[in-house]
Amino acid sequence: MEVVIMAGPTEVGAFAGGRIADVVAGNPEAVLGVATGSSPLETYRALAARRDAGLDFSRVTAFALDEYVGIPRSHPESYHAVVGREVVEPLGLNPSRVHVPDGLASDLDAACADYEAKILAAGGVDVQLLGIGANGHIGFNEPTSSLSSRTRVKTLAPKTRDDNARFFDKAEDVPVHCLTQGLGTILDARSVVLVAQGASKARAVAAMIEGPVSSMWPGSVLQLHRRATIVIDEAAASELT
Numbered sequence: 001m002e003v004v005i006m007a008g009p010t011e012v013g014a015f016a017g018g019r020i021a022d023v024v025a026g027n028p029e030a031v032l033g034v035a036t037g038s039s040p041l042e043t044y045r046a047l048a049a050r051r052d053a054g055l056d057f058s059r060v061t062a063f064a065l066d067e068y069v070g071i072p073r074s075h076p077e078s079y080h081a082v083v084g085r086e087v088v089e090p091l092g093l094n095p096s097r098v099h100v101p102d103g104l105a106s107d108l109d110a111a112c113a114d115y116e117a118k119i120l121a122a123g124g125v126d127v128q129l130l131g132i133g134a135n136g137h138i139g140f141n142e143p144t145s146s147l148s149s150r151t152r153v154k155t156l157a158p159k160t161r162d163d164n165a166r167f168f169d170k171a172e173d174v175p176v177h178c179l180t181q182g183l184g185t186i187l188d189a190r191s192v193v194l195v196a197q198g199a200s201k202a203r204a205v206a207a208m209i210e211g212p213v214s215s216m217w218p219g220s221v222l223q224l225h226r227r228a229t230i231v232i233d234e235a236a237a238s239e240l241t
């Protein structure tokens with residue numbers, strides 16, 4: 001695990017964005033894994049600046065980590081909508097090359113299997129961008145997730161629903177279920193860049209980096225990855241020994 005500690009969120013985004021931009025500069029048809037939530041926003045800003053400076057993202061393929069079950073794609077907080085707004089538009093991705101799990105499928109298990117097949121058909125993910133939940137989840141692999149899990153339906157932990165209530169009008173509007181790439185799916189990415197900012201992530205960051213590999217802290221599975229870079233600010237690093 002490579003651990004990079006930066007002064008603050010802007011520097012975290014600049015560093016992580018630089019790593020991802022280098023992959024795209026080396027291979028304009030790279031396959032990116034993209035995360036939603038607040039953590040990667042500075043990274044997307046840094047990537048948008050690289051686009052402004054001439055880096056072409058139009059042939060990149062992207063796979064989102066997860067999607068809520070049961071909210072329409074047109075809902076501003078569906079991950080289809082968030083990926084469109086925060087990633088596809090600012091980076092100039094081709095929407096036909098951007099994939100998000102189908103949380104509205106009548107057969108959710110089939111939708112998960114189909115998502116895994118699509119990642120495989122694209123040749124796998126070159127670089128996976130991740131955030132981490134305060135309870136240690138990556139993707140929506142909540143504590144006790146199997147370390148070898150694949151894309152599947154999960155129930156969001158009460159802590160995650162509380163944390164994500166800020167995106168919705170009412171706490172009870174936060175969906176209960178989601179589709180998420182599994183920890184095994186994430187481990188298959190050729191490289192991983194995880195970003196975390198702020199003291200609220202410090203405990204999960206310390207468990208991920210210094211704790212034993214444990215399904216109680218799902219991020220700790222990244223200790224098994226050969227090319228995982230953890231980019232955090234000083235507040236998120238504050239519980240490291």
Ligand code: F6R
Pocket residue numbers: 034035036037038039040065066130131132133134137138139140
């Ligand atoms: C988002 C995702 C989650 C978030 C995590 C942190 O696609 O899979 O693991 O990265 O919940 O969320 P923020 O960044 O909003 O604190």
